[in-house]
Amino acid sequence: MDFRYHRKFKAPAGGNGANKSMTGRSAENLVVPVPEGTTVINEVTGEVVGDLTEPDQELVVAKGGRGGRGNIHFASAKNPAPEIAENGEPGEEVSLKLELKVLADVGLVGFPSAGKSTLLSVITSAKPKIAGYHFTTLVPNLGMVRLNDGRDFAVADLPGLVEGASEGVGLGIQFLRHVERTRVILHLVDMSGEEGRDPFEDYLAINKELEAYDEAILERPQIIVATKMDLPNSADNLAEFKQQLADNEQRNFEVLPISSVTHDGLQELVQKLLTY
Numbered sequence: 099m100d101f102r103y104h105r106k107f108k109a110p111a112g113g114n115g116a117n118k119s120m121t122g123r124s125a126e127n128l129v130v131p132v133p134e135g136t137t138v139i140n141e142v143t144g145e146v147v148g149d150l151t152e153p154d155q156e157l158v159v160a161k162g163g164r165g166g167r168g169n170i171h172f173a174s175a176k177n178p179a180p181e182i183a184e185n186g187e188p189g190e191e192v193s194l195k196l197e198l199k200v201l202a203d204v205g206l207v208g209f210p211s212a213g214k215s216t217l218l219s220v221i222t223s224a225k226p227k228i229a230g231y232h233f234t235t236l237v238p239n240l241g242m243v244r245l246n247d248g249r250d251f252a253v254a255d256l257p258g259l260v261e262g263a264s265e266g267v268g269l270g271i272q273f274l275r276h277v278e279r280t281r282v283i284l285h286l287v288d289m290s291g292e293e294g295r296d297p298f299e300d301y302l303a304i305n306k307e308l309e310a311y312d313e314a315i316l317e318r319p320q321i322i323v324a325t326k327m328d329l330p331n332s333a334d335n336l337a338e339f340k341q342q343l344a345d346n347e348q349r350n351f352e353v354l355p356i357s358s359v360t361h362d363g364l365q366e367l368v369q370k371l372l373t374y
């Protein structure tokens with residue numbers, strides 16, 4: 099929000115050089131604070147200038163100009179106090195794009211209404227919007243899982259993905275950069291079969307979109323979370339899903355069944371996430 103209306107930042111000018119051997123005074127540095135996880139990109143060349151991932155990390159994006167030299171610099175034996183001094187040079191000017199990649203440990207992806215926000219709401223203290231229609235989540239939600247022993251990790255709940263997301267359908271794809279750096283991706287698949295959905299088709303469709311976004315994402319650790327296991331057809335659908343997975347998938351992703359309603363499987367899931 100800070101950058102919405104304030105887009106130009108200019109450090110104050112240093113002083114010019116002058117007589118009486120005065121070198122131009124340096125001006126104060128201008129420091130622009132950004133959140134952790136900000137990638138700084140040169141808007142013109144597209145080059146990544148730097149990645150601010152640590153607290154208090156700093157990056158110089160534009161150097162000030164060389165200060166003007168005072169008259170003593172131009173002194174000679176003949177003229178020990180010349181009446182010339184230099185002006186300072188202008189500082190660098192750059193156009194930058196700041197991109198925030200949320201530094202979550204765990205990223206939740208899946209079809210709309212797969213139960214991503216509900217899962218976030220039961221394992222963290224976050225209170226995301228939850229509803230029975232698609233695209234309830236419009237921007238990522240973050241929550242912290244905190245254990246009694248002091249361990250914790252951050253979970254990012256993303257807007258749902260649909261077929262064609264990588265070509266701009268729906269709104270999920272623009273947020274996928276948030277899972278690029280998570281330690282593990284939780285791929286939520288609704289096992290209820292409601293609305294005539296086929297869990298395995300959903301699963302394949304989402305992976306296709308992830309792959310189209312960035313092939314490397316599918317190489318990242320992924321756990322398949324089978325959701326809504328409290329609903330009547332879920333157990334049968336899960337058995338079929340596992341069979342289809344074994345028949346069609348080379349990758350060996352683990353499948354963890356959960357219900358955010360009965361809380362079955364949640365503890366196992368959290369324990370598993372601690373190992374990443």
Ligand SMILES: Nc1nc2c(ncn2[C@@H]2O[C@H](COP(=O)(O)OP(=O)(O)OP(=O)(O)O)[C@@H](O)[C@H]2O)c(=O)[nH]1
Pocket residue numbers: 208209210211212213214215216217227228229230231232233234235236256257258259325326327328329356357358359360
């Ligand atoms: N029975 C049952 N219903 C669930 C469970 N988890 C979520 N739901 C329901 O499924 C619907 C969608 O849940 P959300 O958590 O909003 O789904 P989402 O994946 O965040 O959806 P988008 O934000 O649209 O991508 C809601 O009506 C939830 O109450 C579950 O474990 N069991």
Ligand SMILES: [Mg+2]
Pocket residue numbers: 214215216227228234235255256257258
């Ligand atoms: Mg949601």
